[in-house]
Amino acid sequence: MTVLSVENLQTHFFTDAGVVKAVDGVSFSLEEGEVLGLVGESGSGKTVTGFSILRLVDPPGRVTGGRILFRGQDLAKLPDREMRRLRGNRIAMIFQDPMMTLNPVLRIDTQMIEAVQAHEKVSKAAARDRAVQALARVGIPSPAERLNAYPHQFSGGMRQRVAIAIALLNGPDLIIADEPTTALDVTIQSQILAEVQGLARETGTSLIWITHDLAVVAGLADRIAVMYAGRIVESGPASAILTAPAHPYTAGLLGSIPGHGRRGDRLTQIPGMAPNMAHLPPGCAFAPRCPRVSDACRATAPEVTETGAGRALRCLHPLTEAVA
Amino acid sequence: MLVYLLRRIAQSIFVALAMMVIVFFGIYMVGNPVDILISPDATPAEIEATMERFGFDQPIWMQFLTFLGNALQGDLGRSFVHGEPAVQLILHYMPATLELAALGLFFSVLIGVPLGVYAGYKSDRWQGRAIMTGSIFGFSLPNFWVGMLLILIFAVELRWLPSTGRGDTVEVLGVRLSIFAEGGLQYMILPALTLALYKASLVTRLARAGTQEALVQDYVKFARAKGVSETRILFVHVLKNIMIPIVTVLGLELGSMIAFAVVTETVFAWPGMGKLLIDSILTLDRPVIVAYLMMTVLIFITINLIVDVIYTLLDPRVRISGAAS
Ligand SMILES: Nc1ncnc2c1ncn2[C@@H]1O[C@H](COP(=O)(O)OP(=O)(O)OP(=O)(O)O)[C@@H](O)[C@H]1O
Ligand SMILES: [Mg+2]
Numbered sequence: 001m002t003v004l005s006v007e008n009l010q011t012h013f014f015t016d017a018g019v020v021k022a023v024d025g026v027s028f029s030l031e032e033g034e035v036l037g038l039v040g041e042s043g044s045g046k047t048v049t050g051f052s053i054l055r056l057v058d059p060p061g062r063v064t065g066g067r068i069l070f071r072g073q074d075l076a077k078l079p080d081r082e083m084r085r086l087r088g089n090r091i092a093m094i095f096q097d098p099m100m101t102l103n104p105v106l107r108i109d110t111q112m113i114e115a116v117q118a119h120e121k122v123s124k125a126a127a128r129d130r131a132v133q134a135l136a137r138v139g140i141p142s143p144a145e146r147l148n149a150y151p152h153q154f155s156g157g158m159r160q161r162v163a164i165a166i167a168l169l170n171g172p173d174l175i176i177a178d179e180p181t182t183a184l185d186v187t188i189q190s191q192i193l194a195e196v197q198g199l200a201r202e203t204g205t206s207l208i209w210i211t212h213d214l215a216v217v218a219g220l221a222d223r224i225a226v227m228y229a230g231r232i233v234e235s236g237p238a239s240a241i242l243t244a245p246a247h248p249y250t251a252g253l254l255g256s257i258p259g260h261g262r263r264g265d266r267l268t269q270i271p272g273m274a275p276n277m278a279h280l281p282p283g284c285a286f287a288p289r290c291p292r293v294s295d296a297c298r299a300t301a302p303e304v305t306e307t308g309a310g311r312a313l314r315c316l317h318p319l320t321e322a323v324a
Numbered sequence: 325m326l327v328y329l330l331r332r333i334a335q336s337i338f339v340a341l342a343m344m345v346i347v348f349f350g351i352y353m354v355g356n357p358v359d360i361l362i363s364p365d366a367t368p369a370e371i372e373a374t375m376e377r378f379g380f381d382q383p384i385w386m387q388f389l390t391f392l393g394n395a396l397q398g399d400l401g402r403s404f405v406h407g408e409p410a411v412q413l414i415l416h417y418m419p420a421t422l423e424l425a426a427l428g429l430f431f432s433v434l435i436g437v438p439l440g441v442y443a444g445y446k447s448d449r450w451q452g453r454a455i456m457t458g459s460i461f462g463f464s465l466p467n468f469w470v471g472m473l474l475i476l477i478f479a480v481e482l483r484w485l486p487s488t489g490r491g492d493t494v495e496v497l498g499v500r501l502s503i504f505a506e507g508g509l510q511y512m513i514l515p516a517l518t519l520a521l522y523k524a525s526l527v528t529r530l531a532r533a534g535t536q537e538a539l540v541q542d543y544v545k546f547a548r549a550k551g552v553s554e555t556r557i558l559f560v561h562v563l564k565n566i567m568i569p570i571v572t573v574l575g576l577e578l579g580s581m582i583a584f585a586v587v588t589e590t591v592f593a594w595p596g597m598g599k600l601l602i603d604s605i606l607t608l609d610r611p612v613i614v615a616y617l618m619m620t621v622l623i624f625i626t627i628n629l630i631v632d633v634i635y636t637l638l639d640p641r642v643r644i645s646g647a648a649s
Contacts, residue, residue, distance in 0.1 A: 056548055058540070088551035095549070100542035105564045105639065114560075115550040166550060 003071060003174055003206045004053070005029040010065035011045075011052045018278045022048040022061065024230035027304070030174070035200065035207040037217030037238065039253065040227030041274050046210045047096060049227075050176045054093055055083050071173070089119040092167035093176040096210075098160035098184075102151035108162060109147040115169050134165035138195060157188040164196060171203060178210045193220060214253050218242055223310075226250045229275050229285035232304075236311030246307065246318040248290050284316070292317040332632060336625040343621040344395060347614055348388055378404075391614075400618060401611030405604070410615035414597060418619070419499045420490060421589070421596030425581045427503060427512050428519035429574060435524040437570070440531020441558055447536055455528065462525030471518040471591035478514060486511050488593040515592040519585060523577055530573060534566030568638050575631030579624040 011023035023045045030036050038046050051057045053068055055075060068075045070091065075083065095101040102111060112131035113124060122130075128147070135143035138161040151159060160180055167175050177196065181189040197220055200207045209217055217224060217238070224242070225235040226249065234247040245251040252270035272289035281287060283298040290297065294317060302314045366374075375381045379390060394401065400410045443455035479487035491511035493500040502508030538544060539562065547557050586598035593599075597616060604612040 051545075054549055056545055058545075084548075084551050084553065086551070087549055093546075093549045095542060095546055097542060101546040103543040103547070103561050103565070105568075106561065110560075111547075114547075114552055114556065118551040118553065118556075163546070 001032050002069075003030050003032050003034075004208075005069040006049075006053070006066070007069070008066040009049065009052055009068065010063065011048050011057055011061060012064050013061040015060055015278070020277045021230050021280070022277060023052060025066070026227070026230070026232050027066075028225050028232060028235060030206050030208065032173075032206060033201070033204045034223065035197070035209060035221045037214075037221030037224040038208055038210045038227060039212065039214055039217060039224060041212055043274050043277060044212075044227040045230040046212075046227055047178055050093055050178050050208065050210060053176065054087055054091060056087075085119065088115055088166075088172070089170045090172055091174045091176065092170070092172040094160070094163050094167050094178060094180045096178045096180075096182065098156050098163055098180075101163050102159055104151055106150075107147070108149055108151065108154075112147070112162075112166055112169065115166050119170055130169060131165070134168050135162070137168065137199065138162075138165045139191070140165070157184045157192070160184060160192065164192070168199060172205060174206045174208070175200065176208045176210070179212070181216065182211070182213075189216075214242070226253065229277065229280060231285070231314060232312075233286065233314045234312070236309065240309060240311060244320075246311070246313050246320055247315050248292050248317075248319065249286050251319055252289075284314075292319075329629075329633075332629055336629065339625060340618075340621060344392065344618065345388075347617045347621075348391055349384075351610055351614055351617075395618070400615040403604075403609050403612050405607050405609045405612075410611040411619075413600065413612060414615050414619050417595065417597045417600045419501055420594060421582055421585050421598060423501050423503045424512060424516055424519060424589070424594060424596060425578060425585060427516040428581055428585075429523065429578055431516055431520035432523035432527050433570075433574065435520065436527025437531050437563070439524075440528040441535045441563065441566075443528065444532040444535025444539065444562075445554075445558060447532065452532070456532070459525040459528045462521050462528070465521070467518060467522070467587045468591050470521055471515070471588055474514045474518060475591075485514055487514060490595055515588050515594050518591070519581060519588045523574070523581065526577065527570060527574065530570050531566055534569060535562050538562040538565050568635065571634055571638060572631055575627055575634070579620070579627050582623055583620045 006029065007027050009023055009026045010021070013020040013022055026045070026049055028036065038049065040046050048057065048061070052063050053070075053075070055063075057063060063076065070086070075086075078086070102108070109128060109131060112134070113127040116122060116127035116130055117124075120127075131147060132143045135146065140146055140158060140161055146154075151162075154162065164177075164180065167177075175196075180196070181192050184192065193216065196207070199205070209220060211217055214224075221238045223235065224238045225232045226241070226247065227233070228249050234241065234245065234250050241250060242254065245254055249270070255270075270289055275281070275285050275288070281298065282301075283296075284290070284293075284301055287293045287297040297316055302316045304312050304314050307313050307318075307320075372381075379387055382390070391401070398411060402408065403410050403413055406413055439455050439459075443452040446452040475487040478485045489511060490502050490508065492505040492507035493502050494505040494508070495501075496504055502512055535558070544557060544561060547561050552561075582597075584598075585594075585596060586601060588594065589596045589598035590602060597619070600612065601616045603609075604616070
């Protein structure tokens with residue numbers, strides 16, 4: 001059953017420097033229990049996509065087009081009250097920066113209990129019990145005591161675990177995890193990764209795992225969507241994308257992962273810089289950095305084409321086609 | 325924490341001593357009290373005798389040392405006018421001022437915080453702008469004018485509240501207070517409101533700025549992502565963060581509220597220290613003026629200390645690092 005379906009989502013920021021099309025025609029869908037890896041460079045619009053789903057885009061940003069269906073329900077049409085009931089309850093989000101997401105002057109118990117009581121009429125003691133269990137599940141030692149601590153008494157990794165525990169509190173149908181491990185060191189990264197994966201599998205929760213690192217989602221995601229400059233340029237089953245990328249950008253991302261590709265190959269890097277989102281070129285946004293670019297690419301942006309086996313692509317010269 | 329506290333107390337003592345020097349020599353510059361103490365047609369011998377009695381014939385540094393020695397024993401001289409020890413006189417008038425300032429402070433928080441938080445929440449809407457415009461009036465209207473306006477409306481026209489004096493008092497822990505007296509509190513409302521207006525505007529602005537700043541923080545967005553209601557976000561998440569600067573500023577302002585209650589007390593004939601000061605200045609009652617200034621300094625210093633302590637209680641981050649040092 002489809003949990004989430006995003007259709008042609010547009011989220012624009014109306015800044016003094018011009019309109020930033022942070023998300024520009026993004027579509028994807030997510031089945032129950034499925035893990036989607038949303039991959040892209042910094043600034044490609046991953047976080048804004050997540051905020052758009054939760055209707056948490058702040059001015060000067062605004063969702064200007066498209067539809068977001070959660071279990072068939074159009075979220076844009078939901079009254080604010082109903083939307084609030086959905087947040088943290090049916091759809092939870094883990095933020096990118098664990099140092100900033102917890103309120104520095106409120107104790108952890110306050111911040112966890114309110115997350116339970118926002119959605120259910122339960123006693124404080126019952127909510128507290130649930131918080132203790134959630135902390136234990138994400139591997140925080142002596143959770144009952146740690147509940148009385150303030151955020152600054154936790155390390156970055158521990159704070160992110162608290163944020164994950166908060167996301168798990170109400171047993172949501174969907175968790176949007178926004179680079180939850182990027183700010184942490186490598187060993188803790190893989191630990192948390194394994195934990196979240198296990199928890200999602202256990203409970204049948206769907207996951208959108210946002211990252212700029214393809215290697216992170218390689219062992220985790222069922223499907224992968226690669227984002228570039230506010231658009232999904234390629235999507236499909238994880239194994240297919242990883243073994244046979246069709247978009248030159250995906251191939252570039254794969255080429256820059258150590259240990260991927262054939263032994264002896266040099267680690268390649270995508271040349272050039274991420275584009276200025278306020279001044280995108282008229283054609284394909286990746287054209288200035290693309291090794292396979294043609295005049296046609298610079299003239300018009302390629303449309304989404306279905307290439308079979310659940311894959312979709314925005315490219316005039318995919319890698320499956322010989323270089324002209 | 326203890327080391328920190330001791331250091332702060334040592335600093336405070338130094339400030340108090342420095343103030344004593346400034347106050348004493350400052351007052352010495354202003355007029356000759358003997359001119360007021362004795363009749364204009366007194367003989368030179370009579371003037372001489374009076375000068376000697378009050379020690380004015382001594383060189384100034386001798387006078388200061390005598391003053392300092394007495395001050396350290398809690399004696400700031402006798403009022404020329406009332407004949408009572410100046411400290412005792414001030415202590416007698418102080419509770420009235422303190423309770424007025426306390427109620428004024430309470431009003432300014434009660435009015436300023438909700439208005440400011442709301443103005444910050446609606447900062448680009450007409451509600452927010454209206455509150456900000458109102459706060460400009462609060463800043464710029466003179467105290468005596470506001471006081472008289474309030475008297476005109478609530479005492480003369482509507483006859484809801486009394487306008488002068490202190491009303492009934494009850495003795496609480498040996499101090500006479502109106503605030504707990506049935507027939508006393510109503511006398512405090514108008515002067516306390518007058519005193520509160522300026523601070524309420526200040527609090528409104530502080531709260532608005534703090535709210536605007538807090539609302540764009542990630543923790544607010546995360547709270548929203550948890551499904552927490554906007555009311556709770558504003559009055560728990562945001563408020564707890566903005567109270568730190570508000571308490572700091574208000575603590576410091578409490579001192580000035582006590583010190584500058586002078587105008588309000590005069591308008592409402594409120595028998596506090598401020599009114600005593602005005603009367604003493606008019607009669608050049610030097611010991612009372614000096615005692616008043618010294619008491620004010622002491623109050624300022626004590627309040628600063630208390631603010632620091634409250635501050636550490638409000639901000640868990642300061643509390644921890646303070647305990648570690
Ligand atoms: N408040 C804002 N005002 C203007 N532009 C914004 C704002 N927030 C985001 N953007 C723009 O939206 C684009 C996408 O931002 P987003 O945070 O979604 O990127 P991201 O893919 O999550 O990157 P990262 O990996 O660095 O987190 C950025 O290029 C940024 O310029
Ligand atoms: Mg991001």
